[in-house]
Amino acid sequence: MKKIFLSLIILSVALTSCKKFLEEKTNGLLTPDNYYNNSQQIRAAVNGAYLGLNSPFITTIGVAVSPVFSLEYITGYCQRPRPSGNEDNQFIQLGGIDNANSSLETWWTSSYYPIENCNSIIANVGNSTVVNATTRDNFLAEAYFLRAYYYFQLVRLFGSVPLKTTPTTDLNDTQLSRAPVESIYNQIVSDLTTAEKAGLNWTDKTGHVSKGAIKALLAKVYITMAGYPLNKGQEYYQKAYDEANQVIQSGQFSLFTNYADLRNPANYNSGEHIFMIQHDENTIPNIMHFTLMPYPELPISIQPSYSGAMAPAGSFYNSYAAGDKRVAEENFYYTQHGQYGNPSNIIKLPMPYIYKYWNDQAEISGRDGSNFPLIRYADVLLLCAEASASLNGGTTSDPIAVASYNKVHQRAFPTAAAASTIALDDVLKERYWELAFEFQTWFDMQRTRKAFDVDNNKIVNIIGYKAPMHNRAFAETDLLWPIPLTEIQKDPNLSK
Numbered sequence: 001m002k003k004i005f006l007s008l009i010i011l012s013v014a015l016t017s018c019k020k021f022l023e024e025k026t027n028g029l030l031t032p033d034n035y036y037n038n039s040q041q042i043r044a045a046v047n048g049a050y051l052g053l054n055s056p057f058i059t060t061i062g063v064a065v066s067p068v069f070s071l072e073y074i075t076g077y078c079q080r081p082r083p084s085g086n087e088d089n090q091f092i093q094l095g096g097i098d099n100a101n102s103s104l105e106t107w108w109t110s111s112y113y114p115i116e117n118c119n120s121i122i123a124n125v126g127n128s129t130v131v132n133a134t135t136r137d138n139f140l141a142e143a144y145f146l147r148a149y150y151y152f153q154l155v156r157l158f159g160s161v162p163l164k165t166t167p168t169t170d171l172n173d174t175q176l177s178r179a180p181v182e183s184i185y186n187q188i189v190s191d192l193t194t195a196e197k198a199g200l201n202w203t204d205k206t207g208h209v210s211k212g213a214i215k216a217l218l219a220k221v222y223i224t225m226a227g228y229p230l231n232k233g234q235e236y237y238q239k240a241y242d243e244a245n246q247v248i249q250s251g252q253f254s255l256f257t258n259y260a261d262l263r264n265p266a267n268y269n270s271g272e273h274i275f276m277i278q279h280d281e282n283t284i285p286n287i288m289h290f291t292l293m294p295y296p297e298l299p300i301s302i303q304p305s306y307s308g309a310m311a312p313a314g315s316f317y318n319s320y321a322a323g324d325k326r327v328a329e330e331n332f333y334y335t336q337h338g339q340y341g342n343p344s345n346i347i348k349l350p351m352p353y354i355y356k357y358w359n360d361q362a363e364i365s366g367r368d369g370s371n372f373p374l375i376r377y378a379d380v381l382l383l384c385a386e387a388s389a390s391l392n393g394g395t396t397s398d399p400i401a402v403a404s405y406n407k408v409h410q411r412a413f414p415t416a417a418a419a420s421t422i423a424l425d426d427v428l429k430e431r432y433w434e435l436a437f438e439f440q441t442w443f444d445m446q447r448t449r450k451a452f453d454v455d456n457n458k459i460v461n462i463i464g465y466k467a468p469m470h471n472r473a474f475a476e477t478d479l480l481w482p483i484p485l486t487e488i489q490k491d492p493n494l495s496k
Contacts, residue, residue: 032167036124039131046139049117049146053277053374055110057287059306066287067103067110069309071439074478076467077316077454078437081295081351082308094470099482107157108484111150118147120167141198145209145217148191152221155184156443159229159480162494163187177493185225192218202252205269207371212247213275216375219243219383226390227447228479237390244384245400247274253377255407259331263358265370274375281362281369288357289368294349300337302366310354310437313468317352319454320433324412330355332436354437373438378408382431389424397421408434425459428452446479 035041056068065088072078073091080092090097097104121143128136147165154161163179165187196214204210219240226236247253256262256272269276279286293301295308312333320327327333334355339345340363362368381404388401396402397420405427406418412433431444432452445451451462451474466473488494 032120032124036121036128037130039135042121042125042128042131042139045117045121046142049114049121049143050278051284052110052114052146052150054279054284054372055113056106057277057372059287059291066291066309067106068439070103070107071442072310072437073469075441075445076470077313077432077441077452078310079313079351079469080309081311092469094467094472094474094478097481099485099488101484104481104484105486107153107481108487111154115147115150115164116168118143118150119165122147122165123167137198138200141195141200141214142209144191144195145214148188148195148221149217151184151188151191152217152224155181155188156224156446157481158483160184161483162491175491175493177496182230185221185230188221189218192221202250203270203274207269207276207278210275212250212252213375215243215247215250216274216380219247219380219387220375223383223387223390224443224447226387228449234391237387241384241387241391241401244380244387244404247377247380248384248400248404253380255377255381255411257411259326259411262356262373262376263370265361268371272377273371273373274377274380276371276373279369279371281365281367286357286359286368286370286372288372289359289362289370292354292357294353298337298347298349299339299341300347301340302363304340311351312354312436313454314351315454315468316432316436319452319457321413324433325414326412326433327352330358332356334358356437376435376438378434379431379440381405381408382427382434385422385427386424386431389422389427394424395421405430428459429457449479 160178162176223240291309293307297304385405388396
């Protein structure tokens with residue numbers, strides 16, 4: 001961690017984020033003492049803290065190899081059509097994750113780099129007089145939210161990790177011990193509640209942190225604290241319900257009528273999209289459109305050769321009920337497509353592929369600038385329903401919770417009758433189907449200690465369940481990933 005913290009003191013404040021975010025040019029050596037001198041510099045530093053959101057998506061060799069896919073491979077509901085190497089297979093086959101796996105290091109650094117950036121912002125902007133109090137508090141709210149987001153990512157992946165909330169100033173501050181998991185969650189909650197006090201707007205069309213994002217993330221944090229590994233139970237299911245309900249009652253968010261609207265750039269950062277990674281095809285492109293193309297390459301795309309990162313396991317795809325609009329052609333998935341340059345020639349695909357991230361503009365420019373959804377309103381609605389069912393012994397007739405579930409379910413089945421009572425297992429299955437391949441499912445499996453037995457259409461205990469693509473059943477040791485070997489070598493305290 002030494003390299004992370006020391007390099008970020010100087011470098012991270014100069015980083016800027018992408019589309020619609022203000023770019024700040026800097027000259028000379030930058031340190032906290034000669035930075036943060038005006039609103040533009042502070043904005044540039046805050047924008048830099050967003051960059052870690054995209055880091056796990058970055059491909060290293062240009063052929064659909066990206067650490068973010070590990071979150072889907074580990075579930076066992078996802079296959080990789082392009083032949084993979086040993087590191088990906090450790091997740092895909094559940095063969096045992098080696099602490100030298102480079103994906104682990106990427107997840108680690110893509111969280112701690114921006115955490116150090118956030119620490120610097122919080123320390124140096126907290127008492128700043130170069131901007132007015134409202135502007136200052138808004139900047140700080142973004143930094144607190146992002147720090148909470150990255151720690152939430154770390155604690156769910158690795159469990160006990162170092163908890164650092166102040167900037168690094170010398171080498172003696174880089175040998176850190178792992179903090180208790182509960183302490184990390186308490187810091188996450190503290191950061192989010194601090195961010196909430198700034199009074200940000202419920203939505204932000206530019207893609208910055210909003211009150212809606214803060215409340216939605218709090219709901220996810222609380223429902224996680226209610227389950228594995230803290231098992232705080234009823235009190236925290238209630239907290240999760242309350243936070244999700246506040247998002248619902250705000251009236252600022254709604255489900256899109258059509259699934260295609262999720263991909264429409266005109267809808268970014270609004271409606272169903274509570275919080276997104278901002279992309280730009282020229283500066284920070286999105287990888288999803290091209291890496292999810294069919295493999296072996298088929299002539300349906302301007303750039304088919306980066307394809308084959310992931311596709312649904314056949315049994316997972318088949319678990320959707322007949323008539324579910326999510327599996328209607330070119331909603332969440334597709335099984336055929338027109339030839340590139342000759343769309344009337346329909347090419348049958350060898351298996352269903354993921355269509356959630358298809359971008360028509362990318363087929364014109366050859367680069368994908370579409371935003372990526374991190375928190376959707378559908379997620380919040382289902383969290384509300386899940387929390388209520390968990391509070392009430394596995395079923396609920398709470399009007400808000402039932403209405404929340406019905407909104408998601410009836411979009412998929414428009415002619416279905418509205419439920420008056422819902423069961424927890426039905427809500428969990430709805431989350432599998434609705435949020436599939438959005439890098440949410442593993443965290444649901446982990447916190448609930450449940451899996452979806454797609455062959456028998458039932459929710460089961462994760463321990464002892466063998467998922468479709470795995471070589472063996474889940475064991476207790478699979479729920480957390482090992483600390484990266486490179487980090488242990490730099491800081492032996494991490495092995496304790």
